[in-house]
Amino acid sequence: MNPYPQKKVITFNKHTDDFSFNVNYAELDHIPSVELQYIGALNLTEVVLSGVGDALSKHTGDNVEHKGIKAHFNLDDSGILNLVNVEFVAEKTVTEDPDESTMAKIGSTISKLFGSEAETLEKPDEKPEENPQEDSQNKTDKPNETSTEKQNTTEPETKPKPKIVVLKETIKSDEQILNLKPLSPDQLSQSKAKIAELNAIDRKRTERETALNNLEAFVVDAQMKVDMEEYAVCGTEEQITEIKKICSETSEWLYDDGYEAATEVFEEKLASLRDKTHPIFYKHWEHSERPDAIAAIRNMLNNSKEFLKMSKNFTKELNSEKDVFTEVEIGVLEKKITETEGWLNTSIKEQKALKKNEEIKLTVESIREKMTNLDREVKYLLNKLKIWRPKKPVKIETENKTEEVVSEPKESKENGETQEIPVTETEEITVEETEAKEEEEILQLGEGKDEHSEL
Structure with missing residues (x-):
C-alpha cells in the first residue's frame, strides 16, 4: 500500500x-x-x-x-x-452497416447451398423401397412445413448493437x-563538490569510530585473558605485568584525553599492544591446538601402516600374478612411516620437557607438513594400484601343445646395472620352424659321424 x-x-x-x-x-x-x-x-x-x-x-x-x-x-x-x-x-x-450484414447473410446461405449439393452428390444413388404409408405421411407433413416457413419470414430482424x-x-x-x-551549471558543480566533501567527512568519521572501537575491545579482551591462568602460564611474569600496565594506561587515556584523538593514534596504540600480546596468545593457541594435530597424525600413521601391510602382498616376490609395487616403492613408504613416527615421538618428549612459556619445539605447522609428505607417498601407491592392469599371456605353439606363458620383463645387464625390458609383442613358434630346426641338427650330427668313420 x-x-x-x-x-x-x-x-x-x-x-x-x-x-x-x-x-x-x-x-x-x-x-x-x-x-x-x-x-x-x-x-x-x-x-x-x-x-x-x-x-x-x-x-x-x-x-x-x-x-x-x-x-x-x-x-x-x-x-x-x-x-x-x-x-x-x-x-x-x-x-454496423446493414448492407454489409445482408451481404454477409447471403454469402453464408450460398455457401450452405453449395455444401448441401456437394453432400448429395457424394451419396450413392440408392433408391429406397417405396411404402404407400410413408408417402401419405409426407403429403400430410407438407402443409405444416409451409406454415413454419411463413412464420419464419414474418419474424422481425434483430438490429445491430452500437459500439463505442x-x-x-x-x-x-x-x-x-x-x-x-x-540549477545552473555552476550551481550544479558546487553541489556535487559539496556532496563529495560531505562523503569524505562521513568516511573519516566512520574510520575513526572503527579504530576507537577496535582499540577499546582489544584492551578489554587482553585484560580478561591475562587474568586467566591458561593464558598467564604461557608468558613470563615480566610479560604479564607489562601487558597489564599498558592496558590500564591505554584504558585511562581513552576515557580522558584520547577520546578526541586522531585515527592514526588509535591504530598505532592498537598495533603496539598486539605486538606485546602476540607471543602469549600464539603459545596458548599452539598448546590448545596441538592435541588435535597429534591425534590426526597418529591416525594417519595407523592407516599408512595398514596400507603398507596390504601393499606387500602385491609385490613380485609374494604374488607373481599381481606384482603392482616394486621393492623400492615399498621401501620408500616404509622408511617414510618410520621416520615420521620417530620424529613425532621425539618431538613430543622434547615438548613435554619444556614449560609453556618457553619456545615451542613441536608446532602445529610442522605436524601438518609431516602429514602432507606422508599423504603424498600413500597417494602415489594408491593411484598406481588403481590404474594397474594384469599382463597379457604369450601363446607358444608346439607340435601338439599350445602353452600360455605370462610375458615378463627381460633383463639386460649393461655396465653392471640391471635394466628391465618389457615384452611388447607375443612370440609364436610354428610347427614348421621346429621341424626345420630338428632336420638341421640331424644333418650336422650325420656329417660329423662320416668324418669320424673315415679317420
Whole structure:
C-alpha cells in the first residue's frame, strides 16, 4: 500500500480553446502559520496548453461526445509532482452497416447451398423401397412445413448493437516549475563538490569510530585473558605485568584525553599492544591446538601402516600374478612411516620437557607438513594400484601343445646395472620352424659321424 496517491488526473470540460492552469498546494489548514513560511511558494507549476481548438474541430459530429481534456500527473518516490502528458478524449458511437450484414447473410446461405449439393452428390444413388404409408405421411407433413416457413419470414430482424470507440489525441503542453527552479551549471558543480566533501567527512568519521572501537575491545579482551591462568602460564611474569600496565594506561587515556584523538593514534596504540600480546596468545593457541594435530597424525600413521601391510602382498616376490609395487616403492613408504613416527615421538618428549612459556619445539605447522609428505607417498601407491592392469599371456605353439606363458620383463645387464625390458609383442613358434630346426641338427650330427668313420 502506498502512503499517498502516486497518480492524479485533472479533467477540463468547458475549455474549447488554448488555456493554462496552475498546480498549487491545497488543504493546508492543519499546518500552523509558522510552519507555512518554511514551505515556500504554494504555487508549484504552471502548464500552458496549445492546439486545443484543432483537436476539438477534428472530432465533431452527431455520434461524437467530448469527454474533455485530461492532464495526467505522477508523484515520484522523492515526493516531486511531474506532468506526464495532456490529451483530448472523445467517444464515438459506431453502428454496423446493414448492407454489409445482408451481404454477409447471403454469402453464408450460398455457401450452405453449395455444401448441401456437394453432400448429395457424394451419396450413392440408392433408391429406397417405396411404402404407400410413408408417402401419405409426407403429403400430410407438407402443409405444416409451409406454415413454419411463413412464420419464419414474418419474424422481425434483430438490429445491430452500437459500439463505442474511445478517441484520444495528444495536446501540446509547456510546463514551468515555479517553486523550485533548476540549477545552473555552476550551481550544479558546487553541489556535487559539496556532496563529495560531505562523503569524505562521513568516511573519516566512520574510520575513526572503527579504530576507537577496535582499540577499546582489544584492551578489554587482553585484560580478561591475562587474568586467566591458561593464558598467564604461557608468558613470563615480566610479560604479564607489562601487558597489564599498558592496558590500564591505554584504558585511562581513552576515557580522558584520547577520546578526541586522531585515527592514526588509535591504530598505532592498537598495533603496539598486539605486538606485546602476540607471543602469549600464539603459545596458548599452539598448546590448545596441538592435541588435535597429534591425534590426526597418529591416525594417519595407523592407516599408512595398514596400507603398507596390504601393499606387500602385491609385490613380485609374494604374488607373481599381481606384482603392482616394486621393492623400492615399498621401501620408500616404509622408511617414510618410520621416520615420521620417530620424529613425532621425539618431538613430543622434547615438548613435554619444556614449560609453556618457553619456545615451542613441536608446532602445529610442522605436524601438518609431516602429514602432507606422508599423504603424498600413500597417494602415489594408491593411484598406481588403481590404474594397474594384469599382463597379457604369450601363446607358444608346439607340435601338439599350445602353452600360455605370462610375458615378463627381460633383463639386460649393461655396465653392471640391471635394466628391465618389457615384452611388447607375443612370440609364436610354428610347427614348421621346429621341424626345420630338428632336420638341421640331424644333418650336422650325420656329417660329423662320416668324418669320424673315415679317420
